[in-house]
Amino acid sequence: MKTACWLGPRKIEIIERPKPKLKSGEVLIQVESVGVCGSDIHYYLEGRIGEQVITPPLILGHEFAGIVCEIQETKHEYLSGKRVSVEPGIGCGTCEYCKTGHYNVCSNMRFFGGPGCDGALSEYIAVPAEYCFPVPQSISAPIASLVEPTAVALHAVELASVHPGETALVVGLGSIGLLTAQILLISGVSQVVGIDIIPHRTAVAKQLGVHETFIAPLKNNIEESVSWIREITNNRYFDITFDCTNRSEGIAIACHGTRPTGRSILVGISGKDYDPIPVGIARRRELKLQWCRRFRYNFPTTIKLIEQGKIHFDRILTHHFRPEQTQIAFERVANTEDNLIKASIDWL
Numbered sequence: 001m002k003t004a005c006w007l008g009p010r011k012i013e014i015i016e017r018p019k020p021k022l023k024s025g026e027v028l029i030q031v032e033s034v035g036v037c038g039s040d041i042h043y044y045l046e047g048r049i050g051e052q053v054i055t056p057p058l059i060l061g062h063e064f065a066g067i068v069c070e071i072q073e074t075k076h077e078y079l080s081g082k083r084v085s086v087e088p089g090i091g092c093g094t095c096e097y098c099k100t101g102h103y104n105v106c107s108n109m110r111f112f113g114g115p116g117c118d119g120a121l122s123e124y125i126a127v128p129a130e131y132c133f134p135v136p137q138s139i140s141a142p143i144a145s146l147v148e149p150t151a152v153a154l155h156a157v158e159l160a161s162v163h164p165g166e167t168a169l170v171v172g173l174g175s176i177g178l179l180t181a182q183i184l185l186i187s188g189v190s191q192v193v194g195i196d197i198i199p200h201r202t203a204v205a206k207q208l209g210v211h212e213t214f215i216a217p218l219k220n221n222i223e224e225s226v227s228w229i230r231e232i233t234n235n236r237y238f239d240i241t242f243d244c245t246n247r248s249e250g251i252a253i254a255c256h257g258t259r260p261t262g263r264s265i266l267v268g269i270s271g272k273d274y275d276p277i278p279v280g281i282a283r284r285r286e287l288k289l290q291w292c293r294r295f296r297y298n299f300p301t302t303i304k305l306i307e308q309g310k311i312h313f314d315r316i317l318t319h320h321f322r323p324e325q326t327q328i329a330f331e332r333v334a335n336t337e338d339n340l341i342k343a344s345i346d347w348l
């Protein structure tokens with residue numbers, strides 16, 4: 001079968017590999033679409049996200065959907081021939097966290113397209129049946145591949161324990177930020193505002209219903225963002241803030257934008273092991289900082305929200321590429337060229 005294989009920094013090539021053989025409990029997926037994630041870009045460029053290191057050759061891709069084309073146990077008949085979205089993180093099932101439902105923080109997790117585990121940028125992938133979630137006919141394959149990042153956004157909003165009427169700030173309006181903003185808008189908040197350094201992204205946020213946006217300058221973006229936040233909130237700041245950026249400054253802006261005793265949810269991945277946190281402001285305001293690790297049990301609800309038309313992807317999923325163009329796609333995503341927000345690699 002054909003795979004798009006990472007061979008080292010900035011190098012992805014089409015390589016033939018044997019079709020996977022099913023192990024117990026697995027089904028075979030004919031991959032239709034794979035979303036390109038910011039975390040994939042860290043791996044593509046540097047081969048690492050902090051201390052998480054990948055070694056070539058490795059097949060990336062963890063946001064994916066496809067058709068179940070082979071099963072081996074009759075109890076998985078219900079999946080046969082169905083389009084499914086797949087949860088990419090397989091918990092060990094036996095540790096303290098897996099056993100208490102927090103499989104997203106399992107330290108023995110096998111993650112498709114992560115260290116030591118091939119991902120979905122290939123014609124076929126074998127996955128555990130219980131990690132497959134059928135999607136209705138109305139959801140196309142590229143959108144089904146985005147159930148994964150949408151589930152991250154849903155988990156982030158859940159972690160914030162939103163109360164009706166609260167105000168929220170989303171820092172970073174890439175796909176995760178725009179999805180988070182949309183979920184906040186259907187979660188009863190009274191105001192959602194967003195900040196990004198790319199004007200096109202703030203424009204898209206506005207089109208999706210975000211109430212106010214700010215284009216942060218590249219220089220002094222913390223100071224400039226904070227003074228804008230003060231102005232539009234009349235020095236009250238926000239009840240909840242989300243860092244959805246891929247930069248260290250995102251955490252600082254989110255903390256500075258949070259009102260005393262408010263919550264800041266840290267979703268973004270700067271790619272570094274250490275990011276500066278404004279501890280003075282966090283302590284004086286007694287902020288609650290909450291990190292977010294992917295998702296847990298969020299796929300079914302995410303699929304329902306998408307099916308009901310509550311989340312819009314038309315301005316988010318901006319680019320489609322063929323498998324042979326995978327390297328070009330990764331370069332475009334890395335450089336945020338051509339108003340690209342989210343790209344998918346479409347195999348069928």
Ligand SMILES: [Zn+2]
Pocket residue numbers: 037038039062063148149
């Ligand atoms: Zn992702």
Ligand SMILES: [Zn+2]
Pocket residue numbers: 091092093094095096097098099103106107108109
């Ligand atoms: Zn575990």
